Amino acid sequence: MSGDFNIVGRSVVRQDAYAKVTGQAKFADDYKFPGMLFGVMVRTDVSHALIHSIDYSGLLDYPEVTVCDINDIRGSRKVGVVTADQPVFCYEKIVTPGDVICMLVGADESQLKLLTAKVKTELEELPLITDPEKALDPDATFIHPDKKSNLIVHYPLRKGDVEKGFHESKHVIEQKYTTPLIEHAYLEPEAVTAVPIEGRGGVRIIGSIQNPHTTRRIVAEVLNFPLTKVRVVQAELGGAFGGKDDLMNIISARAAIAAIKTRRPVKVRYTREESVVESYKRHPYIMKYKVGFNDDGIIKAMKIDILADGGAYASMSPFVTWRTVVQATGPYEIENVHTDVRAVYTNNPYTGAMRGFGSPQPIFAQESLMDEIAEIIGVSPYEIRKINGVKPGSITASGHKLRDHDVNLLSVLERAERETNFTERHKECSRSANTKFQTSQKFRGSGFILKKDEMLDNRDIIKKGIGLAVSLRGCSLGAEGIDAAAAYLSVQKDGSAYLISGLAENGQGLRTTFSIIAAEVLGISPEHIYYLEQDTGIIADSGPTVASRSTIMGGSAVKNAAEIIKKRFEEMLLTYWNIKSKDQLLFKNNRVYEQSRSISFSELCSLAYSKGLNMSAIGWFKGPSVHWDEEKGQGAAYFTYVYGCQVAEVSANLLTGEIFVDRIVAVHDPGKIINLMGAKGQVFGGVTQGAGYALWEGITTYNGNIRENNFDQILIPTSKDIGEIESIFLEGEDIYGAWGAKSLGEPTLELTAAAIANAVKNATGLRYFNLPLNPEEILLSRKLSPNDLSRGSTN
Amino acid sequence: MIRRINLTINGDKVGIDVQPSMRLLDVLREILNLTGTKEGCSIGECGACTVVINGNAVNSCLIVIGQCEGSEITTIEGLEKNGELNKLQKSFMEKGAVQCGFCTPGMIMSAYALLLKNPNPTEVEIQEAIAGNLCRCTGYKQIIEAIKSP
Numbered sequence: 001m002s003g004d005f006n007i008v009g010r011s012v013v014r015q016d017a018y019a020k021v022t023g024q025a026k027f028a029d030d031y032k033f034p035g036m037l038f039g040v041m042v043r044t045d046v047s048h049a050l051i052h053s054i055d056y057s058g059l060l061d062y063p064e065v066t067v068c069d070i071n072d073i074r075g076s077r078k079v080g081v082v083t084a085d086q087p088v089f090c091y092e093k094i095v096t097p098g099d100v101i102c103m104l105v106g107a108d109e110s111q112l113k114l115l116t117a118k119v120k121t122e123l124e125e126l127p128l129i130t131d132p133e134k135a136l137d138p139d140a141t142f143i144h145p146d147k148k149s150n151l152i153v154h155y156p157l158r159k160g161d162v163e164k165g166f167h168e169s170k171h172v173i174e175q176k177y178t179t180p181l182i183e184h185a186y187l188e189p190e191a192v193t194a195v196p197i198e199g200r201g202g203v204r205i206i207g208s209i210q211n212p213h214t215t216r217r218i219v220a221e222v223l224n225f226p227l228t229k230v231r232v233v234q235a236e237l238g239g240a241f242g243g244k245d246d247l248m249n250i251i252s253a254r255a256a257i258a259a260i261k262t263r264r265p266v267k268v269r270y271t272r273e274e275s276v277v278e279s280y281k282r283h284p285y286i287m288k289y290k291v292g293f294n295d296d297g298i299i300k301a302m303k304i305d306i307l308a309d310g311g312a313y314a315s316m317s318p319f320v321t322w323r324t325v326v327q328a329t330g331p332y333e334i335e336n337v338h339t340d341v342r343a344v345y346t347n348n349p350y351t352g353a354m355r356g357f358g359s360p361q362p363i364f365a366q367e368s369l370m371d372e373i374a375e376i377i378g379v380s381p382y383e384i385r386k387i388n389g390v391k392p393g394s395i396t397a398s399g400h401k402l403r404d405h406d407v408n409l410l411s412v413l414e415r416a417e418r419e420t421n422f423t424e425r426h427k428e429c430s431r432s433a434n435t436k437f438q439t440s441q442k443f444r445g446s447g448f449i450l451k452k453d454e455m456l457d458n459r460d461i462i463k464k465g466i467g468l469a470v471s472l473r474g475c476s477l478g479a480e481g482i483d484a485a486a487a488y489l490s491v492q493k494d495g496s497a498y499l500i501s502g503l504a505e506n507g508q509g510l511r512t513t514f515s516i517i518a519a520e521v522l523g524i525s526p527e528h529i530y531y532l533e534q535d536t537g538i539i540a541d542s543g544p545t546v547a548s549r550s551t552i553m554g555g556s557a558v559k560n561a562a563e564i565i566k567k568r569f570e571e572m573l574l575t576y577w578n579i580k581s582k583d584q585l586l587f588k589n590n591r592v593y594e595q596s597r598s599i600s601f602s603e604l605c606s607l608a609y610s611k612g613l614n615m616s617a618i619g620w621f622k623g624p625s626v627h628w629d630e631e632k633g634q635g636a637a638y639f640t641y642v643y644g645c646q647v648a649e650v651s652a653n654l655l656t657g658e659i660f661v662d663r664i665v666a667v668h669d670p671g672k673i674i675n676l677m678g679a680k681g682q683v684f685g686g687v688t689q690g691a692g693y694a695l696w697e698g699i700t701t702y703n704g705n706i707r708e709n710n711f712d713q714i715l716i717p718t719s720k721d722i723g724e725i726e727s728i729f730l731e732g733e734d735i736y737g738a739w740g741a742k743s744l745g746e747p748t749l750e751l752t753a754a755a756i757a758n759a760v761k762n763a764t765g766l767r768y769f770n771l772p773l774n775p776e777e778i779l780l781s782r783k784l785s786p787n788d789l790s791r792g793s794t795n
Numbered sequence: 796m797i798r799r800i801n802l803t804i805n806g807d808k809v810g811i812d813v814q815p816s817m818r819l820l821d822v823l824r825e826i827l828n829l830t831g832t833k834e835g836c837s838i839g840e841c842g843a844c845t846v847v848i849n850g851n852a853v854n855s856c857l858i859v860i861g862q863c864e865g866s867e868i869t870t871i872e873g874l875e876k877n878g879e880l881n882k883l884q885k886s887f888m889e890k891g892a893v894q895c896g897f898c899t900p901g902m903i904m905s906a907y908a909l910l911l912k913n914p915n916p917t918e919v920e921i922q923e924a925i926a927g928n929l930c931r932c933t934g935y936k937q938i939i940e941a942i943k944s945p
Contacts, residue, residue: 017888020896023831023871030830185931187835188897238897239931272836507895677891688934711840719922719935
């Protein structure tokens, strides 16, 4: 099949690489405008309080400073992608430390920062809720009194009869797993400039914005403007990973309010500390799993109770936890399932979309559990997954029959097993873990002092382990939302072409991927395609760039646009060459061939132009319908799925507790690969983020305040922290996506922590039930941080 | 107190009248309009603001301009000469070492400083040289490849 492609599947250099390696790429903070002012946020030092009054009298001596607050809002005072619960400027309550009461606007940014102390507030502190398990207590204070509950959302899923399933099981085990709050840690902090559009009463926004059309909607709601009067342009985006959505909408709205008020361009740019305090994070989960199974390894029943800390605002919690409820049992066909997933409000930093989106947490739990089941019945981790894993025609927990695509779960699993010689090495490592680890126990806890002439043997200290994890992942939004995407392709008379889609380049390489797709259809080089700057004024709303949906959704729309134009060319050539069938026409190598004759693509375009042919088209792709029964949690949740298996090989240092990841083998079926170089980049990056999730990362809070507010304390992986990463692709076929091209970005991240946790168990003989598996956890089996409240099961 | 500071930036001699306490990063971005150098953390942890001063990779957020009198400074904008990209820039493109691109200028400058001193670094030496440059997109693999074989 791959032999039929000109470019698809090869490694293509990114379109934006030149601009990025020369420093010419313009990120949000690189834009400057004449007369530009700055906006600086004013926050309080409390986590939960009523606002009685705000006193600006301290600013009377500074007439050059403009204050923007709730009184400047003509439209919606509260916004949100799902639930409008987040105030642009707080006016009733403070519910978390990132909250902003007003913004000071002026020409001198450093002066404004000093002046924030002159804004005085009269606050009445309220009792804090920082433990999500107490959020639903009858006496708990409501974070948002108008909601009359701290429950953001509750998704049940019922399949079969779980009690009957447990009754029929010889073994029943129960475990609790917990995962931490995680910072996206995009390298570029938030920045945006709002520029009034002279004479038209509108506003133009340029910023580090992940979803320009969502930002447009929110800003328009806040300004009470029609959508068309808000034009959002995306600057080069310095990383998002899901994190430049809700907060960017709000910051953009604040900048827009100030721009309208002052009639000047207003820039807001966050320091890293501000970014960390106000931006949303990955949800911490508390996950209780109960599973029943028999000696043959077949899982009879699974009961799952998951609590997600949504923090102070709903944000994407309703969507994140929905993916969780669909995927909580993992890629296994289980007869009886009873799942409840809840998200609750607390005074903690709010949580929302982050790469993985509600899947890395349950995968950590369910893949740890699978290894436990394997151990109990005495089969290998590979075998237990083979027994229970989904196959073509399998029915998922939500009652969805898997078909119309290669259900490649077992294929990726087998390939990973073969590539790493998994089963044999797992057995070998667990033997040495069980014996030698015990002798090393004497070094644990109390510390160790060597006696004279005593030597340490490295083999006693460094233990090797290997672990694996598998997943199935629903592509795109599923029943979460409206799923359609647009692309605009305009071929010029010299054979070059403009391309843009409604999805956004967030650094992942979408511009290049889409250019390859269009170029492939037209048989031209991707260099002939000029990808336009993302601008809500020139392309239709295509939903958010999230859920690893850009290739499958936007790619299909681009292919559609290119095919429309190609068809017009073909019809023109039928007349021009006086031929009957277009079957002989071949678009390749920047030419069009028909038996012995050919025409260059540029000549073709020039000819078409002279004949008045429409060489522009809007492509569209609407996802097939999906549905969801809210009460039972049943339905065809997603229209297609991707599969992955990762194997982690680790070295555990039993004296320091350090875990080093020697190698990760990542086998993924993302469907058809469009740009091999980009696909590999997704794997390396996703795996590395996943390793961070496994071993180091975790934001901790006290009374809702974040302890780690910059990269001296937020430990994300560096170049020295991870060994080899090997990526292997098994390209399954699918009726959806451009030539079956589906999703890869998130699957690469969601598996890694679970695979590493299983490898650590294999190395040390001890299982850990909460992330991250940092040295404290490994060595002391507890964490040193004082807020060590919610942890998983202990050994 | 404004003082004149004389520097060589990307081969050009410049004299700037500036507060000596201004950070080099701000001088580059705000006064000289060299916005290729990025600000990611302001505390010398992320390396996005790395420039090369007298042959050494330095976080420009930790240096004030008063310390730079007479220095020779190279920023990302200075690597392309006469329309020809530096070999590191080319290999960063070709090896897929760039994703969002925000860390890229600092990353390339750290690598550039490494190669000035050590034209044939080992993988471990490369990892060490860019250990102060955080990247959240790439997992560093393609970056290390690019530095290994420019």
